[in-house]
Amino acid sequence: MIRFWNKRVKSGILTENLEFDEELKEIEKELKNHINKHFAGSLAVRMVDSGSCNACEAECNALSNPYYNLERLGIYFVASPRHADVILLSGLMSFNMTPHVIDAYNQMPNPKWVITLGDCPAMESVFEKTFAIKTPANQHLPIAHHIKGCPPTPKDIIKGFLEFLRLLPHP
Ligand code: SF4
Numbered sequence: 001m002i003r004f005w006n007k008r009v010k011s012g013i014l015t016e017n018l019e020f021d022e023e024l025k026e027i028e029k030e031l032k033n034h035i036n037k038h039f040a041g042s043l044a045v046r047m048v049d050s051g052s053c054n055a056c057e058a059e060c061n062a063l064s065n066p067y068y069n070l071e072r073l074g075i076y077f078v079a080s081p082r083h084a085d086v087i088l089l090s091g092l093m094s095f096n097m098t099p100h101v102i103d104a105y106n107q108m109p110n111p112k113w114v115i116t117l118g119d120c121p122a123m124e125s126v127f128e129k130t131f132a133i134k135t136p137a138n139q140h141l142p143i144a145h146h147i148k149g150c151p152p153t154p155k156d157i158i159k160g161f162l163e164f165l166r167l168l169p170h171p
Contacts (some may be wrong), residue, residue: 027162028073035074036121036164039085041159042074046084050101051132052091055151056118060088064153066097075161081107084162086144088089090117092125093140094132106157115164118151125150 033045047060064077070107079082082103089101090123103141105114114137121137137143145167 011081021155024142024158027155027159028045031075031162031165032073034162034168038168038171039074042076043086044076044078044084045087045088046078046081046104047085047090048081048104050089050091050097050121050137051094052118052120054122055125056090059146059151059154059157060090067156068158070158081105083110084108085112087112087114088117089114089121089137092120092123092127092130092133093135093137095134096130096132098140101137102140112140113164116143116146116158117157117160118147118149121149122146122148156159 014082024104035041060077062068063075075114082086085108087105087108089102091097093101103113116122116137121143122126123133123136127133145164147157149156150162
């Protein structure tokens, strides 16, 4: 035990100091203002995967880590489309999933929006030529905004939310 504490004292603090992204801070400030104005402080998002490789979801998972901490800005991922303002749609519109995506959209209360995430829903990704799809997501649903990337980074996704919010009419 004494050996352990000797080593700890000699090595000092080894964790890194976080370097905060100043641009991200500005984006987050504006995002929070928009969410307060348009959604009374909380925007509920239902993630729907219509046939992705899961990399887009992995980037979304990072939004909940202590660095990005999306809930602090008022964006919450919810378990049901009935509780959602926005569907965040990732993946190709595969034949099997298309009716379920449309069903999820129909269950959302009005007003409602769809944001597409990553190049797949627009059929611009590496899987574009698979046999399991025929049409992009905008042929099935009204798409309010598209977040490009394969996959988009967490910062791209936060920026994408801000770009969507900027499109909304003043309340
Ligand atoms: S856009 Fe790229 S990363 Fe996202 S689901 Fe499609 S292939 Fe995967």
